[in-house]
Amino acid sequence: MEQGQANAGQAAAPGTDTTPAIDASPAARPTGLSALAEAIAREPVADAISPVVFAGLVRTLEFVILVCCGALLQAVLVVPRDGFSVAYVPLILGGSVAAVVGFQTMGCYSAGAFRQLFRNGGRLIAVWAGVFGLIALALFMTRHGVLFSRAWLLAWFFTGLAALIAFRVGVLQLVRHWTRSGRLVRRAVIVGGGSSAGDLIAALTKDPDNDIRICGIFDDRSDDRSPPIVRGYPKLGTVHQLVEFARRTRVDLLIVSLPITAERRVLQMLKELWVLPVDIRLSAHTNDLRLSPRAYSYIGTVPFLDIADRPVADWNRVKKACLDYGLGGLAILLALPVMVAVAVAIRLDSRGPVLFRQNRYGFNNELIPVFKFRSMYVDQCDATATRLVTKGDPRVTRVGRFIRKTSLDELPQLFNVMRGELSLVGPRPHALQAKAANRLYDEVVDGYFARHRVKPGITGWAQINGWRGETDTQEKIQHRVEHDLYYIENWSLMLDLYILAMTPFSLLMKREGAY
Structure with missing residues (x-):
């Protein structure tokens, strides 16, 4: 249960980890795209098939x-x-x-x-x-x-x-x-313009068997080294704007066309781009440095160095979906009597609807409606979570205190799982205006939006390790994000099963901070 948000929920708590957060500078809010980039981002794009x-x-x-x-x-x-x-x-x-x-x-x-x-x-x-x-x-x-x-x-x-x-x-x-229809191609963006991007595009388009569809080029340079059009592909904006572009439309692959020798500039770009749920490759076809062939991945005959991969892709995505829909459907059936009882108790305790819907950040920063049992008086619900819920908060109803303490208010999120908006396990989704020490989460934690590289979950690694409940200090949200990033980088089906198995014990053993 996310007690740092009004009417937000709590998921779980045991385990231990102290993985450090990765420093990054996220493009947290819309940056303003060029007219051409905006037009491309608005084009309907079919879901990809692995x-x-x-x-x-x-x-x-x-x-x-x-x-x-x-x-x-x-x-x-x-x-x-x-x-x-x-x-x-x-x-x-x-x-x-x-x-x-x-x-x-x-x-x-x-x-x-x-x-x-x-x-x-x-x-x-x-x-x-x-x-x-x-x-x-x-x-x-x-x-x-x-x-x-x-x-x-x-x-x-x-x-x-x-x-x-x-x-x-x-x-x-x-x-x-x-x-x-674009379902069996990888939509790619070239990062870095000029002659190196031109050589890369020529090498990719020469191979008829590759599955790459280039959307355009993003580059911070605006001088003669980065012309507005390279081999017929337009420059759509800066690297900072690329983050917003990838949030608005489907991008499967980022190809950095800079030479390995431009280490400082490459690292600066990756510091911004790693928060995106995409594959990132560094072009190696023009570099003088020659490594073992096994060190490269290939698109057609063009060699690349793998910088980052999507955390849950291909068969891993299928396995996670099977777990979500299989166990999620079973959980709904088993929890149905409890949900009916909670709904009746809410109606008898206070006037207003049984369910509460709150927009939160989901996969790739998309807004999703998260369902919860209403735990606050209807005229005092805070849909944007601008004010933390605290101990003895007068906005919380009598039934609300119980269901928040036991996390029963989270049960309707099983329907979010069946709708494909949430996963059973993943970083908890936060409300839009959730704050720690009066600062928005992304202002407190570098790389905050990297936790959105996977679907959010009902429970997660942070929750079973005790980082649930109120986030009234910067340290608390920092530790929560560190655990979320650890989960993303170390995901496996067995880790999901372990988290699900530990969640009930977490709820029973660690209830402090759940108001």
């Missing part, structure tokens, strides 16, 4: 297709004549696994492979034929060929191949549609 997750789904479906082809052909060609033989099961499963592993080894699951049917089709045929060659050789060498129908083997080869090609045709059409 290429990693998509490739994994294609891989899984192709395995299922091959297994189903083998099993159905056995049922049609073998079982009526010879009966069911369990010997076919390991052969079907093993052959399908070997084919998928071969496709992976030959690069058949890359973004470029999905877009190049004819070039990729040859690899599919070669791998599938190679797998059957190995199967035939193994059956011959072990003298187990008599156990299997040759008609079935030939039928599985041709049927499986036809099914794979037909499936890839469907994948190709889907990829083309998603690429046109």
Whole structure:
């Protein structure tokens, strides 16, 4: 429960950590975009689809297709004549696994492979034929060929191949549609203009298989070293304005085009940009420094140094969503009788609505409506949390004191989880005017907005470590943010499960500061 905010909630409390906060200078409030940047930011942009997750789904479906082809052909060609033989099961499963592993080894699951049917089709045929060659050789060498129908083997080869090609045709059409709509591309921004940005853009656009869509260029320089247009891409503003731009529209990747030798300037930029929930890469294609190939990541053939990654992306995002929706739905069912009882008690205790809605900062600084049981008199509710709730606060009702102390007022936030606005575990969302020692949180803590690189949560690492409740001093919000940043940098599914398991004990053992 966030006791530092009027009618805000409290989540949890045990564990220990003293990770230092990372110094940064956030662009906390709108900075004013150029007319062109504003126009681009207002364009509707579809949600992105992770290429990693998509490739994994294609891989899984192709395995299922091959297994189903083998099993159905056995049922049609073998079982009526010879009966069911369990010997076919390991052969079907093993052959399908070997084919998928071969496709992976030959690069058949890359973004470029999905877009190049004819070039990729040859690899599919070669791998599938190679797998059957190995199967035939193994059956011959072990003298187990008599156990299997040759008609079935030939039928599985041709049927499986036809099914794979037909499936890839469907994948190709889907990829083309998603690429046109922007769902299967990475929206990138170039940081730093001039000749280095021009060389980078030329290298990226030369590769037809990359999935990068450049939105524009941001650079602090305004002299001849940074012209307004570089290879057809406009300069949209300064690095400081880039933070606001990335808050307003989908940006997946920031590419810093400055040379590694410009260390001071690179660090100055990263100090502002690290608060964003995006991947940050440093272009390495023009640097004289040559590292091991394993030190680089690549977009097409262009090398980059990885500076920062999104904290929860690709399959990790899928795992966290499954946890949120699975346990969140179950929690609603289990908590429904308690919520009904709390709602009745609120109505009997004071006039006004049962629920209270308050706008708070969510993922990437987006405003989200957070639901809570009303714990204050209706005419004294403070929607912007400009005044802290203190011990014995006369604004809090009798029922409100109990539900705030026990965090029962937070239960409606389970519906925020099911709406996709909150996570079960994450940094607690703060109200817009929440203050510590009469200063807004982002004015107190450097890098405050970096805690919004993930979805906020009902409970979190800070709460189970005792940093819940009233934030009347700068030290308290500082420690809370330090724990939030530790959670973001060290996220794992096991950490989420640990926090969820410790939350009830935290609520029972540490109630000080929860008013």
